[in-house]
Amino acid sequence: MNRTIVPVVVSASVLALAACSTAADPGAGESSGGTTDLAASITQLDGYTDGTSAEAWQSMLDECSDETGVAIERQSLPTSQMMPTILRQASSRSMANLIFVDNPNVQQIAATGALAPLDSLGLSADGYPDGIAAAGSYDGSLYGLAPGVNALALFYNKDILADAGVEPPTTWDELRAAAAELTTGNTYGLSMALLPTEEGTWQFLPFFWGAGAELTDVGSDEAVEALTFVQGLFDDGSVSASALNWNQAEAGDQFTAGQAAMTITGSWSVANFDKAASVDYGIVPIPAADGSAAPVALGGEVGVISQADDAEMAAAAAVLECMTSPEHQTYWAEQHAYIPGQTAVAEEYGAATPTMQAFVDAVASARPRTDDLGEAYPTTSTALIEAVQNALTGQLSPADALNAAASSVSSGQ
Amino acid sequence: MAVSALSVPRPVAAPALPLLERRRRLAGAAFLAPAALYMIVFFGYPMVHNLVMGSQDYSVSSFYTGDAPFVGFDNYAAIFSDPAFWPTLGRTAMFTVASIVFQFVIGLALAVFFVRRFPLSGVIRALLLLPWLLPLVVSASVWRWIFDQDNGILNIALRGAGVIDEPIGWLNTVAWSLVSVIITNIWIGIPFNLVLLHGGLQAIPGSLYEAAALDGAGPWRQFTHISWPLLKPVTQVTLVLGLVYTLKVFDVIAVMTGGGPASSSQTLTVWSYQLSFNEFLFGQGAAVGNLLIVIALIAGLAYVRSAQQSLRSAS
Incomplete structure (x- = not known):
């Protein structure tokens, strides 16, 4: 008040x-x-x-x-x-x-x-x-x-984590293990928003940059590593396949409804989460591959x-x-x-x-999305989230999906 | 000119008639002017603009500076060579045909059903119009919830009934997303077909059915020999309008799936929007839009032709 x-x-x-x-x-x-x-x-x-x-x-x-x-x-x-x-x-x-x-x-x-x-x-x-x-x-x-x-961070439900004896994750391995362990019954370990728009790219970027990939080379080994990691979360069943269609508000709703133990969302969600007052939450940085805090957009x-x-x-x-x-x-x-x-x-x-x-x-330490690419960013962003969707729906392997994205970016310029 | 001069064979009456004629023509033009002006400003101009835009490298800057280099058919070449083109065209065809077929068949069945008057038939028919009255964004949002994989009522009902064991990812799997948006679009389109066909059926004189009944024709023969042939003009209009409406569907797909996942529910309209407003390639977006105009135009011309033919054969 x-x-x-x-x-x-x-x-x-x-x-x-x-x-x-x-x-x-x-x-x-x-x-x-x-x-x-x-x-x-x-x-x-x-x-x-x-x-x-x-x-x-x-x-x-x-x-x-x-x-x-x-x-x-x-x-x-x-x-x-x-x-x-x-x-x-x-x-x-x-x-x-x-x-x-x-x-x-x-x-x-x-x-x-x-x-x-x-x-x-x-x-x-x-x-x-x-x-x-x-x-x-x-x-x-x-x-x-x-x-x-604003920027993205990892929100976690304190009660669910405490009941499961899980600590907030600080590395990729911990994140994957925690998400898998917290997935029970109707509750998923993690919710995020990987819908095929700029909003989806923005959610994927912490993993992309966190693996050391750069927007100037979306087909790099680091990019494949990032997408393979996210695919692992989906393959484990730790993230609902609906995340491919959720926007951030909907991914956040899963968290406030107790149907996701953790969620990736931005600072503005604090206002909504506090209003819903249904979840006692903590906030930690999204981990990067090497265990530090991932650079976010x-x-x-x-x-x-x-x-x-x-x-x-x-x-x-x-x-x-x-x-x-x-x-x-x-x-x-x-x-x-x-x-x-x-x-x-x-x-x-x-x-x-x-x-x-x-x-x-x-x-x-947040990075502007347009820093490397300037006006060319939207083309790369579209290609990148398309690659994410192609891999997560099983249409293409992460490497093939990202290579296709890289070639569509280079042909478009 | 020559024709009008020849068609006035009475020189004596000539001085009076042209004045009257001229006045009549002037009045006619005056009555036509508002409609013509409206068409030119709100229909002709945007369409010409879109056609021109399709042959320009139209970027964000072009909006402000007005400079958009002419690139001929480069935008079309880029679209046709895009690996997304043929799959998107295929999905557009699938979406359009499936939507129209089911909308029409279900709408016709309901129209035939409601031609008979029975208690509450008017009320129920009015209720069936509801999907048409709702804003598309509202309908699409509701269906989005219905189709939700984890909490959607459809999966819960199907699992409860034992039809499926695992929830179906209606909106987030490549196999189902197009089906889901088609189902929604059919639901939205049924009332439109119902209203037009119901009106058409009511225009058929009841005496024809009485005569047929006296001759011993059953309901099916009455339908195939009276309703269906006499409904043909209405059917044609319904199908052509349905085609145009379905080709341009955007809101439903944008709200439900955004064309995803992995472009599996992307049609030409959604693609046009994404090219324009996500990638800011307005020239290519306009080119896709022009393609849609051509397709709708072909359908429209085919309709006009067949309507003329049936008029000629009738007279």
């Missing part, structure tokens, strides 16, 4: 302070070095449509609107409609001024030339870990900043500013600066179970919320 009230009070008082400081200092547009006036209003597009997060986002927008004096016209859409809408707006030159878009899409949009480089608007990625800065950059320029990010939405006239871009920059202020990073983390973008803020948050420390660590 307190968790939902305290941050509001905190950010309200911060707001009061901020209001004072902006009164003394004539506007955020100043920081860009110019004397640009702020536009009276901007449009904003985001993907937070479900109850709690939509409300929390709205209250952040309201506060930033008060703080900057810029009216914000908000539009929010289901994630699946974000890219089609952005493209449509781009072609009719009616893009929202400020857009919070899934980070692997930033490069695609930046490549069109539709986005404004943030450095020219007086914003920088100071204090952000390299991974987050890279996810928001294209061609050496910074285009996006995030109030919060960086998740989360990045705020980008579209090309417009100077006043609108300055206003959007002022709002983005406010949305990514330390106070709002923390508020968003509390409300939506994201991890604050800036390292110092994230560490403070981790110290105050020990259950989230695993995610704070994961995010610090």
